[in-house]
Amino acid sequence: MRIQRLTKETMQNLLKELLKRSPDSYGEYEDRVAAILKNVKENGDEALFSYTSRFDHADLTKNTIRVTNQEIEDAYRQTEASLIQVIRKALENIRSYHEKQKQYSWFDSKPDGTMLGQKVTPIHRVGVYVPGGKAVYPSSVLMNVIPARIAGVDEIIMVTPPRPDGTVSPHTLVAAKEAGVDAIYKVGGAQAIAALAYGTESIKKTDKIVGPGNIYVALAKKAVYGYVSIDSVAGPSEILVIADETANPRYVAADLLSQAEHDELASAILVTTSEELAKKVSEEVDGFLNTLSRADIIRKSLDNYGYILVAKTMEDAIETANEIASEHLEILTKNPFDIMTRIRNAGAIFLGEYASEPLGDYFAGPNHILPTNGTARFFSPLSVDDFIKKSSIISYSREALSKIHQDIEYFAEAEQLTAHANSIRVRFEEEES
Amino acid sequence: MRIQRLTKETMQNLLKELLKRSPDSYGEYEDRVAAILKNVKENGDEALFSYTSRFDHADLTKNTIRVTNQEIEDAYRQTEASLIQVIRKALENIRSYHEKQKQYSWFDSKPDGTMLGQKVTPIHRVGVYVPGGKAVYPSSVLMNVIPARIAGVDEIIMVTPPRPDGTVSPHTLVAAKEAGVDAIYKVGGAQAIAALAYGTESIKKTDKIVGPGNIYVALAKKAVYGYVSIDSVAGPSEILVIADETANPRYVAADLLSQAEHDELASAILVTTSEELAKKVSEEVDGFLNTLSRADIIRKSLDNYGYILVAKTMEDAIETANEIASEHLEILTKNPFDIMTRIRNAGAIFLGEYASEPLGDYFAGPNHILPTNGTARFFSPLSVDDFIKKSSIISYSREALSKIHQDIEYFAEAEQLTAHANSIRVRFEEEES
Numbered sequence: 001m002r003i004q005r006l007t008k009e010t011m012q013n014l015l016k017e018l019l020k021r022s023p024d025s026y027g028e029y030e031d032r033v034a035a036i037l038k039n040v041k042e043n044g045d046e047a048l049f050s051y052t053s054r055f056d057h058a059d060l061t062k063n064t065i066r067v068t069n070q071e072i073e074d075a076y077r078q079t080e081a082s083l084i085q086v087i088r089k090a091l092e093n094i095r096s097y098h099e100k101q102k103q104y105s106w107f108d109s110k111p112d113g114t115m116l117g118q119k120v121t122p123i124h125r126v127g128v129y130v131p132g133g134k135a136v137y138p139s140s141v142l143m144n145v146i147p148a149r150i151a152g153v154d155e156i157i158m159v160t161p162p163r164p165d166g167t168v169s170p171h172t173l174v175a176a177k178e179a180g181v182d183a184i185y186k187v188g189g190a191q192a193i194a195a196l197a198y199g200t201e202s203i204k205k206t207d208k209i210v211g212p213g214n215i216y217v218a219l220a221k222k223a224v225y226g227y228v229s230i231d232s233v234a235g236p237s238e239i240l241v242i243a244d245e246t247a248n249p250r251y252v253a254a255d256l257l258s259q260a261e262h263d264e265l266a267s268a269i270l271v272t273t274s275e276e277l278a279k280k281v282s283e284e285v286d287g288f289l290n291t292l293s294r295a296d297i298i299r300k301s302l303d304n305y306g307y308i309l310v311a312k313t314m315e316d317a318i319e320t321a322n323e324i325a326s327e328h329l330e331i332l333t334k335n336p337f338d339i340m341t342r343i344r345n346a347g348a349i350f351l352g353e354y355a356s357e358p359l360g361d362y363f364a365g366p367n368h369i370l371p372t373n374g375t376a377r378f379f380s381p382l383s384v385d386d387f388i389k390k391s392s393i394i395s396y397s398r399e400a401l402s403k404i405h406q407d408i409e410y411f412a413e414a415e416q417l418t419a420h421a422n423s424i425r426v427r428f429e430e431e432e433s
Numbered sequence: 434m435r436i437q438r439l440t441k442e443t444m445q446n447l448l449k450e451l452l453k454r455s456p457d458s459y460g461e462y463e464d465r466v467a468a469i470l471k472n473v474k475e476n477g478d479e480a481l482f483s484y485t486s487r488f489d490h491a492d493l494t495k496n497t498i499r500v501t502n503q504e505i506e507d508a509y510r511q512t513e514a515s516l517i518q519v520i521r522k523a524l525e526n527i528r529s530y531h532e533k534q535k536q537y538s539w540f541d542s543k544p545d546g547t548m549l550g551q552k553v554t555p556i557h558r559v560g561v562y563v564p565g566g567k568a569v570y571p572s573s574v575l576m577n578v579i580p581a582r583i584a585g586v587d588e589i590i591m592v593t594p595p596r597p598d599g600t601v602s603p604h605t606l607v608a609a610k611e612a613g614v615d616a617i618y619k620v621g622g623a624q625a626i627a628a629l630a631y632g633t634e635s636i637k638k639t640d641k642i643v644g645p646g647n648i649y650v651a652l653a654k655k656a657v658y659g660y661v662s663i664d665s666v667a668g669p670s671e672i673l674v675i676a677d678e679t680a681n682p683r684y685v686a687a688d689l690l691s692q693a694e695h696d697e698l699a700s701a702i703l704v705t706t707s708e709e710l711a712k713k714v715s716e717e718v719d720g721f722l723n724t725l726s727r728a729d730i731i732r733k734s735l736d737n738y739g740y741i742l743v744a745k746t747m748e749d750a751i752e753t754a755n756e757i758a759s760e761h762l763e764i765l766t767k768n769p770f771d772i773m774t775r776i777r778n779a780g781a782i783f784l785g786e787y788a789s790e791p792l793g794d795y796f797a798g799p800n801h802i803l804p805t806n807g808t809a810r811f812f813s814p815l816s817v818d819d820f821i822k823k824s825s826i827i828s829y830s831r832e833a834l835s836k837i838h839q840d841i842e843y844f845a846e847a848e849q850l851t852a853h854a855n856s857i858r859v860r861f862e863e864e865e866s
Contacts, residue, residue: 229811254856261852351828366825378662392799395784423687
């Protein structure tokens with residue numbers, strides 16, 4: 001891996017390179033996505049069948065678009081018992097962590113008869129997109145569905161593109177069943193997002209759509225945002241490791257590689273105060289590369305977006321981490337908790353040499369759907385928060401309103417909203433006359 | 434006002450009419466907004482000055498784009514002392530309510546050395562858009578800025594279009610100063626959103642943009658979403674009142690009118706189980722109309738989007754309220770708390786005959802920036818939540834990881850991510866060899 005000195009300039013260049021991974025405009029794609037959305041909105045199921053035939057080479061009908069109970073039973077038979085066991089263990093941990101995110105309605109009352117509060121209500125119906133293709137990630141199904149279930153969502157609808165023979169990966173189906181999905185439909189791409197946003201004869205309209213997908217899926221989600229809600233738009237994956245001279249170079253190298261294997265746009269960055277560690281990590285990376293099945297992807301990803309940066313001070317390293325706002329941040333230093341308190345921006349923070357990033361991907365419990373590409377500056381990991389919404393509650397007594405009614409009337413008049421003032425005034429007109 | 438019987442059919446038609454208020458595609462506008470965004474991104478301040486001259490007819494320079502302390506002092510002199518007093522009282526209530534929304538970091542540890550948690554961090558820099566023009570709403574400034582301040586945002590930057598003489602409304606400036614804005618710039622429209630998203634020589638790039646605006650502002654916010662965060666896109670305002678025979682028709686009528694005066698797209702709907710109340714409210718509306726300064730706007734808004742619906746049962750009325758998912762919902766019934774528990778979808782819920790909607794607009798404390806046009810199905814009122822983000826925290830001991838390392842390796846291999854498996858395996862390779 002390339003080793004550079006951390007300066008303002010390397011930093012600026014690096015940020016520019018990383019941001020290139022999400023182009024500003026997708027011209028042609030946007031028009032194609034808009035056409036697909038419109039077609040599904042107008043023609044419903046028929047449009048879905050036609051796109052599925054064209055893009056996924058599978059022929060579906062009203063009778064086969066929904067995954068049947070029989071297909072789910074078959075999926076269990078086709079899945080190794082040991083994988084089902086591991087899925088169940090992971091599910092338990094994920095559930096236990098997300099239970100702690102639950103928020104509750106509250107109110108605050110005063111003796112004059114006022115009550116103010118905030119009511120928490122689950123979103124009624126949610127759509128979950130699960131990518132198809134060669135890479136099948138049952139862990140992502142768990143991570144999307146469990147927080148919705150814990151939030152109390154009434155109905156969780158999953159969509160995923162079928163394989164050419166019209167089937168869906170058994171691992172995906174098992175994960176969906178274990179996590180508690182209510183219905184699964186064999187449709188993918190922008191057409192699946194349109195179905196979840198507008199509804200068709202077969203697929204019910206949902207209130208919110210979550211889950212990662214390709215460029216068509218991402219653009220379709222952005223286009224329907226506002227009409228329904230969406231999760232944050234997922235970008236290429238990243239890891240940033242902050243390490244000092246106490247870190248084990250072999251662990252650091254292995255963790256950087258685990259991120260780089262995702263795809264060629266993935267980014268793996270080490271920021272260290274130790275020049276010796278920098279060299280050793282680079283050597284370890286080369287060593288591992290010969291043993292890993294996805295070495296071709298890893299090489300491209302490291303060539304483009306992999307960096308080892310040597311920082312003068314730990315303060316500089318921390319500032320860099322905050323600027324990059326990485327999806328995953330590992331801290332392998334003498335006192336990782338101390339560094340953690342100074343981190344503003346990161347999706348998930350892994351502390352110490354045994355909190356390896358893949359632990360978070362599969363097992364520890366926190367969500368692995370995290371803000372990417374610098375969006376940890378303002379977005380959060382997927383959580384139970386994403387599946388609830390709040391309503392303000394206001395109750396007032398005559399006594400309480402009478403103390404302030406003139407203030408409100410005055411404020412409304414100052415904003416020239418006389419009907420606003422009137423609606424308060426009529427409640428006291430007998431007193432005034 | 435028109436009185437209709439509530440049936441499935443009236444309901445469907447009404448929903449269709451209401452949704453017409455936010456058109457699906459803005460063709461021409463989108464291209465113009467994209468051009469403005471691009472120009473500001475490339476040319477910074479110069480582009481801002483040129484658009485401000487063209488759209489707001491005001492000439493600005495690097496020296497005058499930022500509101501000075503002197504201008505703020507002048508604004509205080511130009512504002513009635515009584516209005517400043519009312520702003521301060523409202524501010525106190527708004528602050529007190531939003532303080533209760535604060536969320537805290539937490540962690541959960543186990544004796545085997547694992548620690549999982551969630552760190553809450555304020556967003557670093559936030560941009561607040563405040564519309565200019567004839568209608569000046571200091572209350573909106575308070576509602577946007579106070580939750581950001583309470584969340585702990587480091588820097589709050591406000592933008593608002595100047596008047597042709599280059600000044601800003603003194604009421605806006607006083608509200609901004611009282612709420613604690615850090616810097617105010619005289620720029621509006623899509624160009625202001627571009628400045629907040631990308632930064633210019635004068636205006637620092639922000640991480641999140643909030644605040645209502647016209648169609649250009651709304652489209653610009655949607656376009657930069659993902660690069661920065663935004664609040665939910667604001668639409669036309671609405672009220673829905675659920676009332677039974679115990680409601681005071683005069684209060685109901687006044688409250689419907691207070692919403693209708695906002696603009697011609699505003700919607701005011703009464704759903705009642707009492708035919709007698711329906712008639713009386715309609716009469717009261719006619720009576721008030723002759724006395725209100727904004728009667729022309731109100732008439733158009735009621736003709737287009739005003740309805741009195743007579744429901745057979747309270748259950749039907751509640752179902753209608755949940756379907757419409759109104760921005761404001763008033764419940765004027767014998768037992769409003771009982772009805773409230775059955776409401777799923779509403780921005781703010783006002784209980785009983787003294788919780789008139791304008792009380793919430795100005796004074797009670799809850800935010801008046803609420804999800805509109807059916808989006809209360811999935812969006813929440815603006816709150817402290819909008820100005821924080823979360824990071825997952827994962828810390829593991831060797832002991833804890835050793836208990837599950839084989840499960841994780843197995844799961845990663847099942848997903849064909851061998852470098853993921855490797856990063857766990859290297860931590861235990863000595864044991865295995």
